[in-house]
Amino acid sequence: MERFNHFLYGFIPGLLLPVLFMWVYLNRFYPADLSFLETLKQLYPGVILGKLLLLSIMPDLLFVFVFYKSDSFKIATGVMIGAMPYFISSIFMLT
Secondary structure (H helix, E strand, O other): OHHHOOOHHHHHHHHHHHHHHHHHHHHHHOOOOOOHHHHHHHHOOOOHHHHHHHHHOHHHHHHHHHHHHOOOHHHHHHHHHHHHHHHHHHHHHHO
């Protein structure tokens, strides 16, 4: 596992995983029959998008825990840094 312990191997999935999770969550549980971008435009001015962003970070935090426990610290750091833009934007949307 030491061979794959690079920052970029965690950073790219850290950026893409929340978007994928939001897409799956909205397609599965959101009641409207809108496309993904239309749904995000509908949710944008409200607090609900901030809560959705916080929810979408949870898979990243799970991967950080798994990679940290398996001593892949660079991958865990990449996933954590990849989740930071979502976390910061959700904080601003909640206030």
